[in-house]
Amino acid sequence: MKYHLYIFQTFTLILCFVACKKEDKLLVFATSSDKISMFNDAIRDHYFKTLDSAAYYIQKIDTLKSLKENRANFLKSREWYKRLEPMLIAYDNENYLSMNAPNLLKVEIDDYQDIKKIKPKSYQVLEELLYADEGFDNKDLEYVIQYLKVRIPYIRKNHILIRQRDRHHLKMLRDAIVNVATKGITGFDSPMLANSLNEAIYNYETIQEILSIYEPAFKSKELYNSWVKEINSTISALKLGNFDTFDRYSFIKNHTNRQLELINDTADDWNIVLNASRPLNPRSTNLFSKNFFNMALFSTPRAPEITEERIALGKMLFNDESLSSTENISCASCHHKEKAFTDGLKKARGINNKELLRNTPTLTYSVYQRTFFYDGRAASLEDQIVKVVNDDNEFHLDLNTIEQRIKANPTYVKKFDSLYGGSISNRNARHAIATYIRSLSPFDSKFDKNMQGIENTLTTEEILGFNLFMGKAACATCHFPPAFNGTVPPKYMETEFENLGVPENASFEHPVLDKDPGQFYPYRVEEKRSFFKTSTVRNAELTAPYMHNGVYNTLEEVVNFYNVGGGQGMGLDVPYQTLPPDSLNLAENESKALIAFMRTLNDKQFEISN
Numbered sequence: 243m244k245y246h247l248y249i250f251q252t253f254t255l256i257l258c259f260v261a262c263k264k265e266d267k268l269l270v271f272a273t274s275s276d277k278i279s280m281f282n283d284a285i286r287d288h289y290f291k292t293l294d295s296a297a298y299y300i301q302k303i304d305t306l307k308s309l310k311e312n313r314a315n316f317l318k319s320r321e322w323y324k325r326l327e328p329m330l331i332a333y334d335n336e337n338y339l340s341m342n343a344p345n346l347l348k349v350e351i352d353d354y355q356d357i358k359k360i361k362p363k364s365y366q367v368l369e370e371l372l373y374a375d376e377g378f379d380n381k382d383l384e385y386v387i388q389y390l391k392v393r394i395p396y397i398r399k400n401h402i403l404i405r406q407r408d409r410h411h412l413k414m415l416r417d418a419i420v421n422v423a424t425k426g427i428t429g430f431d432s433p434m435l436a437n438s439l440n441e442a443i444y445n446y447e448t449i450q451e452i453l454s455i456y457e458p459a460f461k462s463k464e465l466y467n468s469w470v471k472e473i474n475s476t477i478s479a480l481k482l483g484n485f486d487t488f489d490r491y492s493f494i495k496n497h498t499n500r501q502l503e504l505i506n507d508t509a510d511d512w513n514i515v516l517n518a519s520r521p522l523n524p525r526s527t528n529l530f531s532k533n534f535f536n537m538a539l540f541s542t543p544r545a546p547e548i549t550e551e552r553i554a555l556g557k558m559l560f561n562d563e564s565l566s567s568t569e570n571i572s573c574a575s576c577h578h579k580e581k582a583f584t585d586g587l588k589k590a591r592g593i594n595n596k597e598l599l600r601n602t603p604t605l606t607y608s609v610y611q612r613t614f615f616y617d618g619r620a621a622s623l624e625d626q627i628v629k630v631v632n633d634d635n636e637f638h639l640d641l642n643t644i645e646q647r648i649k650a651n652p653t654y655v656k657k658f659d660s661l662y663g664g665s666i667s668n669r670n671a672r673h674a675i676a677t678y679i680r681s682l683s684p685f686d687s688k689f690d691k692n693m694q695g696i697e698n699t700l701t702t703e704e705i706l707g708f709n710l711f712m713g714k715a716a717c718a719t720c721h722f723p724p725a726f727n728g729t730v731p732p733k734y735m736e737t738e739f740e741n742l743g744v745p746e747n748a749s750f751e752h753p754v755l756d757k758d759p760g761q762f763y764p765y766r767v768e769e770k771r772s773f774f775k776t777s778t779v780r781n782a783e784l785t786a787p788y789m790h791n792g793v794y795n796t797l798e799e800v801v802n803f804y805n806v807g808g809g810q811g812m813g814l815d816v817p818y819q820t821l822p823p824d825s826l827n828l829a830e831n832e833s834k835a836l837i838a839f840m841r842t843l844n845d846k847q848f849e850i851s852n
Contacts, residue, residue, distance in 0.1 A: 271459045275408070278406070279407055280459075281455050284455045285411060288329075292323075293395075293397060297395055298319075299315045299316070299319035302315040303368075303387050325448045328417070343367075344366055344433075347360070351765050351767065351770075357765060363393075368383075369434050371383050371386065412508060414452070415449055415505065418732075419501045419505070422445050422446070422498075424529070424722050424724075427439065427490055427713075428716070430718075430719040437485075439483045453469050459512060461512075465504070465507055472504060490708065490709050491705045491709055494529055499529060506525060509524075520539060523535065528694055529693065529724050530685060532684060551657075553681045555658075555674045555678075557678045560679075563575070565631075566638070571593060576602045581785065582845070583606055584602045584784070588792030589791065590602040592638075593634075593637075596635050601789065603777050604781055606682045606845065607726075608778075609683055610725040610729055610778075611728070612737040614775075615629070616777075618737075618761065623676035627676065661674075684846065689839070703834070707838045710828070714828070721778070726778050727776055738776050740774065741774075741816065742819065743772070743809015744756050755809060755814045756791050760772045771818070773818075780843045780845070783850065788800050797840060805826045805833065807822060807823040807825055808823065
């Protein structure tokens, strides 16, 4: 590594190298939030090394070679890809999403005339082909390896690792740490081999390499040594782990959160301000703290500030029955606070007690989603409110009428005058209601308090449940922490939809497939039939019945449904099911532990005395 730029300033770090009683030249390395990093060349060299190594082993995979040889080359290429991953997430996220995509058909819809059905060509597909019990078609293998053989050199040629600042590299480290904790150790990336712990080690070895490149920039040698000690300890913990029994609870609590603290300390040491205009709060030091997310980035652009006063106004509107056509239902009619803002019914009921299409989902933590309704037809909470107001079976009203009814209420006039500059509009009314809903995410459950170090009250069974949720039971491959919904880390820019093969009846012996088309409409894409948004499992103890159609009354039934492999596992014809049809092979005590963990996710206001 060569560094051609030496800056001599009194406020920068000066490293003195003394040997044989001779005083060497003073080398000075400055870090900055807004200047191009002095370490780009070295980091780019490592980026190229990982890309070239991943490409080298991919080139050796050939349909004419033995399965044993192809598997060995796949594992080596995958290892180098995992060393590449932290940099790829940071500086070429689209290619990261492509190369790491699950083995699921992707459908992109812009309009009726522009519907793309994209067959995945990723490392995950390659893993499933090479390790499938029933064998594979060589044409499928050739399709994937030819893509990767071309794509990896393309990524190298078109890289953008040129003008990054030190803050970009520090954020890269932070995102890599979050990615490992929320996705990397769950089995999301390695569904067949469950090689997640080894692959997390490769991620951390790149984190280790980047930190070593930056060693001269640390003003505090003690801080750098803390990093060295922490990363070595983390890698040791991962090496000793077994996928099914690994203690993910202790890993996140003792390592992930410690590393987030070190990121903050490093930002201060380098005199860097991390960019706050991202979905994650760069100063948060705990994965399960209320300020882990940057809530403003989950709100509509240029929306008014979220304040306690606007939350209170939104709560009033949320509970106001006069804002419906019949003046006898409100948002709270379907979202009861004592039931974690659900209604306890299989399917919601609207005007004149008419049964609606689907079950009422909880509003808690709904802010941390990118789409709304089970079929994703709304892009924001404000947009969701519009559709509820206009729906003939719900409020059956229009926004202008709601606006007029608010203007006729002196209490509202006074509050809008002070909180929205006198502007009473349906837009501001919707913002107030959405602001109230956004406040329903306290992160103060028993589990959160234990992760935050406020309590030490989790039982052995509850910790086992979390570890199963994050590992063997594969729950966290769809319900990503910390919100435990389908919004995908580490960027949290997309909320996933799944086809689970949910039945319309609760019989495991004689199930009948549910007929709800889900995302099939409005574009009539068969590959999206029966796809529904992955909702949060927070407060799940209070939100029965479960699934989009309320088919299951207990968490025990829900866990059993997943344990048998969903609809396909029960013998139903579900061609595009995203849930693996194989049994999870959960023992009875493991199923009970999973449920015990989920019960620790009740927010404080909903805690149930046992």
